[in-house]
Amino acid sequence: MGGDRGPAAVVAGISRSAAKNPNIGFILHGPEDTLNKLVAKRKPLNGRCEVRHAEGIVTMGEKPSHVMRHGKGTSMWSAIESVRNGEATVCVSCGNTGALMALSMVRLRKVPGVNRPAIACLWPSRNPNGFNVMLDVGADIRADEQDLLQFALMGASYARNGLRLPHPRIGLLNVGTEEHKGRAELKAAHDLIAEAAPANDFDFVGFVEGGDIPSSKVDVIVTDGFTGNVALKTAEGTAKLISDLLKSAFKYSPLSRIAAVLAFTSLQRLSKRIDPRRVNGGVFLGLNGTVVKSHGSADATGVSAAVKLAFQLAQSGFSERLAARVASAQPARQDTPHDEAKSGN
Amino acid sequence: MGGDRGPAAVVAGISRSAAKNPNIGFILHGPEDTLNKLVAKRKPLNGRCEVRHAEGIVTMGEKPSHVMRHGKGTSMWSAIESVRNGEATVCVSCGNTGALMALSMVRLRKVPGVNRPAIACLWPSRNPNGFNVMLDVGADIRADEQDLLQFALMGASYARNGLRLPHPRIGLLNVGTEEHKGRAELKAAHDLIAEAAPANDFDFVGFVEGGDIPSSKVDVIVTDGFTGNVALKTAEGTAKLISDLLKSAFKYSPLSRIAAVLAFTSLQRLSKRIDPRRVNGGVFLGLNGTVVKSHGSADATGVSAAVKLAFQLAQSGFSERLAARVASAQPARQDTPHDEAKSGN
Known part of the structure; x- marks a missing residue:
C-alpha cells in the first residue's frame, strides 16, 4: 500500500508476473475491499492471489522508529509477518525503506553472526550478464571493518544465487586503488576480506573506485550504506x-x-539496457527471511521485475544458504545454488 | 610534466588558449630542452611563453608525503613556487592530485580560518549556465561540521567568481532530505550553514541527495572529500x-x-554538453593562491578548458576575495566579482 502509485500499480505488476510464471502465488496485504476490486479485474490472478486484510498504511514520511512502535496492523507489518510464519517465502514492498528495514529487523531478526544487515542492489554493468551487485546502498549510514567483511560474504552469496556466479569477484569501494589510501576502517577491511577470500569461494580484487562500479573487473562492490546510497542516487x-x-x-x-x-x-x-525499472529491487541481506524493496515509484514493469528477482531468490533457497555461509564462513559451498554433492562438500 | 599524455598535450592545450585569448601568458615548468622544442612548434605561443627549467618529475604513483619531503626541483614544485612568489597568478597542473595538494599546502599555506582546503569541481547540470559546483571532491577523506561550513563559504565564493552567481544556493549532500537523517556531523553542519547563510549572501536549501547534484534546485553541493570523490567518479x-x-x-x-x-x-x-573535457579543472580552495588541477588524462581540449577556468578566476581576483570572505564571514560582499561600490560596501 505504501508505494507512490498506490495498490493499482502493485496489482498490475503481480498480474504481469503471474501471467509469465505459472509457479508463482501471492498473498496481498492491505484493505480488503480496495484490493479485492483490483484483483478481480486481473484474469492472471484468478485463484492465485489471496488477500490478507490490513487496515493501516505506513506512509513514505513516517519515521522508522515510530513505525517500529506503532506499525502493528499495517499492510507492511502483515507482509513481513507472512514471511516470519512461513506462509510466504519472500516479502516484496514498494513502501518506506527505513520503516521496512526497521520492521524486518524486529520481526525477522538478524542472522547469527551479522551485526548490520545491508541492502544490495543490481547495477547495470559491462559484465556478460549485464549487472553487478553493490551493497550496502542504504540500510545503515555506517559500517566498520567487520561489517564490511560481512557485506563481502553476503554480497558473494547474493551474486551466486541472484546472478549465478559460482566464484564472484569482490571489490571494496575507495577513493583510490592504492593500498595506502582511504579511511582506517577501509584499510582494516581490505585485510580482513583478503584473508577470508580463499576459504569462501570468492576473489578479492582489492580497492575499486566509483568509476569501476559498472566495470567488468568486479562483480560485487562493497561499501558503507551512506556512500552506497549517494553513489546509487548519483x-x-x-x-x-x-x-x-x-x-x-x-x-x-x-x-x-x-x-x-x-x-x-x-x-x-x-x-x-539501462532502464532502472528492470533492475528494480533492493534485497535486504542478513535477516532470517528475504525482503525485496522495490522503488517507491515503481510502475507495473518495476513491480514485476522486483517479483521476478524475489522468485529467483526464493527458489534458490537463498536466505538459508546465506545464513549458513555467514554463520560458518567455512570452505564448504553451502550457498551455491546448484547441487555441489560432486565436489565433496 | 606529470600528466598521462606528457608535455606535448599540455603545450598543445596552452597554444589553443593563447590563440583564443590575447591577454594570457604562460610560464612553463619542466626540462628546458623538451619544452623549448615543443613551444617552438606552436606559433600562438611565440613570445608569450617563458620556460622555467626543472629537472625532476612527480609521477602519478608517488606518495604525497614523499613528494612533500623530496619534491624540491620538480616541475610541480617550480610551478607552485611561481604562484608563491607572485610571478604567476594561477597554477595549472595535470599531475598527481595528492602530491599537488600536499605541495600547495606546504608552499602556499592555508588561508587564515580554513582548517581543511577542498577541491571544487564543475558538474554538468540543469541550471541555465549548465553547471553546478561540488566540493570537496578529494582533497581530504574526512570533514567535520566546521569544515563543511567552510566548504559552504568557499563554494559560495567560487560560484560567485567562477559561475557569476551573486546569490548561490547551497545544498548539503546526505542520504535523504529529512532533517533527522544522516550522520551526526551532517546534522550539526546543517544548523551551522543555515545560520551562516543570511550574513553571507547565499541561500541554504538544506539536505540534498545524490540525484540532486545535477539538478536546478541547487548551485553548490557540499560534502566530504571521500563521498564527493566517489560520487564524481561514479x-x-x-x-x-x-x-x-x-x-x-x-x-x-x-x-x-x-x-x-x-x-x-x-x-x-x-x-x-556532457563532455568531461569541457568541465575540466578541479580548483583548490582555501589556499593563498589559486591552483587548478586538470584531469591527468587531459588532451589539448581538456588542458585549454582548465586554463580558461584558471584565467577567469585569476581575473576576478578570486583568491583574495575568498580569503577575505572566509576570514571575516561578514555581510560585506567582498568576494563578488563586480564592483560593489554602489552598495555601500
Whole structure:
C-alpha cells in the first residue's frame, strides 16, 4: 500500500508476473475491499492471489522508529509477518525503506553472526550478464571493518544465487586503488576480506573506485550504506540527466526529429539496457527471511521485475544458504545454488 | 610534466588558449630542452611563453608525503613556487592530485580560518549556465561540521567568481532530505550553514541527495572529500557506460548505422554538453593562491578548458576575495566579482 502509485500499480505488476510464471502465488496485504476490486479485474490472478486484510498504511514520511512502535496492523507489518510464519517465502514492498528495514529487523531478526544487515542492489554493468551487485546502498549510514567483511560474504552469496556466479569477484569501494589510501576502517577491511577470500569461494580484487562500479573487473562492490546510497542516487541522476539531454538534442531541429525516428529502435535497445525499472529491487541481506524493496515509484514493469528477482531468490533457497555461509564462513559451498554433492562438500 | 599524455598535450592545450585569448601568458615548468622544442612548434605561443627549467618529475604513483619531503626541483614544485612568489597568478597542473595538494599546502599555506582546503569541481547540470559546483571532491577523506561550513563559504565564493552567481544556493549532500537523517556531523553542519547563510549572501536549501547534484534546485553541493570523490567518479563511470552502450546500439544493424549518421549532429550536441573535457579543472580552495588541477588524462581540449577556468578566476581576483570572505564571514560582499561600490560596501 505504501508505494507512490498506490495498490493499482502493485496489482498490475503481480498480474504481469503471474501471467509469465505459472509457479508463482501471492498473498496481498492491505484493505480488503480496495484490493479485492483490483484483483478481480486481473484474469492472471484468478485463484492465485489471496488477500490478507490490513487496515493501516505506513506512509513514505513516517519515521522508522515510530513505525517500529506503532506499525502493528499495517499492510507492511502483515507482509513481513507472512514471511516470519512461513506462509510466504519472500516479502516484496514498494513502501518506506527505513520503516521496512526497521520492521524486518524486529520481526525477522538478524542472522547469527551479522551485526548490520545491508541492502544490495543490481547495477547495470559491462559484465556478460549485464549487472553487478553493490551493497550496502542504504540500510545503515555506517559500517566498520567487520561489517564490511560481512557485506563481502553476503554480497558473494547474493551474486551466486541472484546472478549465478559460482566464484564472484569482490571489490571494496575507495577513493583510490592504492593500498595506502582511504579511511582506517577501509584499510582494516581490505585485510580482513583478503584473508577470508580463499576459504569462501570468492576473489578479492582489492580497492575499486566509483568509476569501476559498472566495470567488468568486479562483480560485487562493497561499501558503507551512506556512500552506497549517494553513489546509487548519483548514478540514477546522471542517467536521467543524459537521457533528458538526449531527448532534447533530438527535438532540436526538424532534421534531428527525423533522425530520432530512424534511431528509435537503437535508442529503445539502449534504454532497455539501462532502464532502472528492470533492475528494480533492493534485497535486504542478513535477516532470517528475504525482503525485496522495490522503488517507491515503481510502475507495473518495476513491480514485476522486483517479483521476478524475489522468485529467483526464493527458489534458490537463498536466505538459508546465506545464513549458513555467514554463520560458518567455512570452505564448504553451502550457498551455491546448484547441487555441489560432486565436489565433496 | 606529470600528466598521462606528457608535455606535448599540455603545450598543445596552452597554444589553443593563447590563440583564443590575447591577454594570457604562460610560464612553463619542466626540462628546458623538451619544452623549448615543443613551444617552438606552436606559433600562438611565440613570445608569450617563458620556460622555467626543472629537472625532476612527480609521477602519478608517488606518495604525497614523499613528494612533500623530496619534491624540491620538480616541475610541480617550480610551478607552485611561481604562484608563491607572485610571478604567476594561477597554477595549472595535470599531475598527481595528492602530491599537488600536499605541495600547495606546504608552499602556499592555508588561508587564515580554513582548517581543511577542498577541491571544487564543475558538474554538468540543469541550471541555465549548465553547471553546478561540488566540493570537496578529494582533497581530504574526512570533514567535520566546521569544515563543511567552510566548504559552504568557499563554494559560495567560487560560484560567485567562477559561475557569476551573486546569490548561490547551497545544498548539503546526505542520504535523504529529512532533517533527522544522516550522520551526526551532517546534522550539526546543517544548523551551522543555515545560520551562516543570511550574513553571507547565499541561500541554504538544506539536505540534498545524490540525484540532486545535477539538478536546478541547487548551485553548490557540499560534502566530504571521500563521498564527493566517489560520487564524481561514479557519475563519470555512468556517463561513460551510457555513451559506450549508445555507440554499440547504433552499430547494431545497417538501419541503426544509417540512423547514427542522421543523428550525428544531435549526438554531437549532447556529447558537447556532457563532455568531461569541457568541465575540466578541479580548483583548490582555501589556499593563498589559486591552483587548478586538470584531469591527468587531459588532451589539448581538456588542458585549454582548465586554463580558461584558471584565467577567469585569476581575473576576478578570486583568491583574495575568498580569503577575505572566509576570514571575516561578514555581510560585506567582498568576494563578488563586480564592483560593489554602489552598495555601500
